[in-house]
Amino acid sequence: MKVVLSSACKQVQPLLGFQGGITDDQFYRPKDKVLFVMGATGTGKSRLAIxxxxxxxxxxxxxxxxxxxxxxxxxxxxxxxxxxxxVPHHLLGVVDPEYDFAANDFRQHTWRAIESILGRDRLPIIAGGSNSFIDALVNDDPEFRSRHDCCFLWVDVSLPVLHSFVSERVDRMVEAGLVAEVRDFYVPGANNMRGLRRAIGVSELDEYLRAESTADEQTKARLLEEAIGNIKENTCTLACRQLQKIHRLHEKWNWNMHQIDASEVFLRRGKEEAEEIWERQVLGPSAMIVERFLFDEEEEGAEAATANIIVPAVPLAAAVAAVTH
Structure with a gap:
C-alpha cells in the first residue's frame, strides 16, 4: 500500500496543555499502533522513517x-x-534553544502528537537516536503501554563502517557551513551544558572561535583541525553509547523489535548499487514488517518479538574497541 501525502513538508508545532488520565471508555478500546525507528546516529533512521x-x-x-x-x-x-x-514532522526545530527540553517534556508532547496523528487516521512514526526519550515514553509510562501496540525497527550499521561514514559526514557538514553556523550561535563563556549548546560541535569549536580574531593563521588552522577531529571522535562515541543503550533497553522490552542491518548500504555508499541495496535490504524488509504489524494481528506478541531479534555476530564490547582504538 502506498499513500502519497500531498501536504507540504512542515514542522508541526508542539501541542501544549496536555493533561493525562484514562477515561472509562478507554479501557475497552483497541490499542492504537505506534511505530518506532531507532538506531545510532548516522544509520539512516530519518530516511527510513520518511x-x-x-x-x-x-x-x-x-x-x-x-x-x-x-x-x-x-x-x-x-x-x-x-x-x-x-511528510509532516512533529517536534522538529520548534523548541527555544535556551530551554532544557527533558524526557518528561518529550513524553507529554509526544502523547499529544500521537493523539493528533491518530485522529487523522495516520500512523505515528517516532524516529530518532535519543533512546532516553523513548525509554521514558515506553518503559516509564504504564498508561502508554496500556493504550498502544508498538513495533520497533532498529536500523543497525556495524560500528567500524559507521565510524568511517560519520567521519565523511562531518567533513560534508563542515563544507556545508558548520563552522559559520556555530560562529553565529556562539556566545563566549556561555554554559554549553544547557539546551541546544549541548550539541556536538559547539563545545568542540569553543577554543578555535575564542582564538579566531587574535591567533595567527597557522594556530587557527591547527585549532580548527583539532576541533573537527574532536567532533568526529565525539560523534563516534555517541554512536557507541546509543548502541549500548539499545542493547540495555532490549532487555526490558517484550514487544515487536526488528533489527535491520544497513551495513552493506554504507559500504557501497557513492556507488550506483547502493540505492538498490537500500531498497532490497532495508526499505523492503521494513515495509513488510510494518504491513504485518498493521494488518496481521497474529504478528503481535512477546514470543514473536524475541524471535525477530538478530544478534550481532561481533560482541558489542569488541565492536566498540575496534572503533575507539
Missing part, C-alpha cells in the same frame, strides 16, 4: 533531543524540506 511514511499514511515525531531545538540545522543534521518529501 520512506515508510510515503508507503503508509503516516506522520513522523522526532525523538532526537538536539533536533527538537530551533537553530543549528547543519550541526544537528536536521532533515531538509526536500528530504522530508511532504
Amino acid at each position: 520512506d515508510l511514511a510515503t508507503h503508509f499514511p503516516a506522520e513522523i515525531i522526532n525523538s532526537d533531543k538536539m533536533q527538537v531545538y530551533k537553530g543549528l540545522d547543519i550541526v544537528t543534521n536536521k532533515v531538509t524540506p526536500r528530504e522530508c518529501r511532504g
Whole structure:
C-alpha cells in the first residue's frame, strides 16, 4: 500500500496543555499502533522513517533531543524540506534553544502528537537516536503501554563502517557551513551544558572561535583541525553509547523489535548499487514488517518479538574497541 501525502513538508508545532488520565471508555478500546525507528546516529533512521511514511499514511515525531531545538540545522543534521518529501514532522526545530527540553517534556508532547496523528487516521512514526526519550515514553509510562501496540525497527550499521561514514559526514557538514553556523550561535563563556549548546560541535569549536580574531593563521588552522577531529571522535562515541543503550533497553522490552542491518548500504555508499541495496535490504524488509504489524494481528506478541531479534555476530564490547582504538 502506498499513500502519497500531498501536504507540504512542515514542522508541526508542539501541542501544549496536555493533561493525562484514562477515561472509562478507554479501557475497552483497541490499542492504537505506534511505530518506532531507532538506531545510532548516522544509520539512516530519518530516511527510513520518511520512506515508510510515503508507503503508509503516516506522520513522523522526532525523538532526537538536539533536533527538537530551533537553530543549528547543519550541526544537528536536521532533515531538509526536500528530504522530508511532504511528510509532516512533529517536534522538529520548534523548541527555544535556551530551554532544557527533558524526557518528561518529550513524553507529554509526544502523547499529544500521537493523539493528533491518530485522529487523522495516520500512523505515528517516532524516529530518532535519543533512546532516553523513548525509554521514558515506553518503559516509564504504564498508561502508554496500556493504550498502544508498538513495533520497533532498529536500523543497525556495524560500528567500524559507521565510524568511517560519520567521519565523511562531518567533513560534508563542515563544507556545508558548520563552522559559520556555530560562529553565529556562539556566545563566549556561555554554559554549553544547557539546551541546544549541548550539541556536538559547539563545545568542540569553543577554543578555535575564542582564538579566531587574535591567533595567527597557522594556530587557527591547527585549532580548527583539532576541533573537527574532536567532533568526529565525539560523534563516534555517541554512536557507541546509543548502541549500548539499545542493547540495555532490549532487555526490558517484550514487544515487536526488528533489527535491520544497513551495513552493506554504507559500504557501497557513492556507488550506483547502493540505492538498490537500500531498497532490497532495508526499505523492503521494513515495509513488510510494518504491513504485518498493521494488518496481521497474529504478528503481535512477546514470543514473536524475541524471535525477530538478530544478534550481532561481533560482541558489542569488541565492536566498540575496534572503533575507539
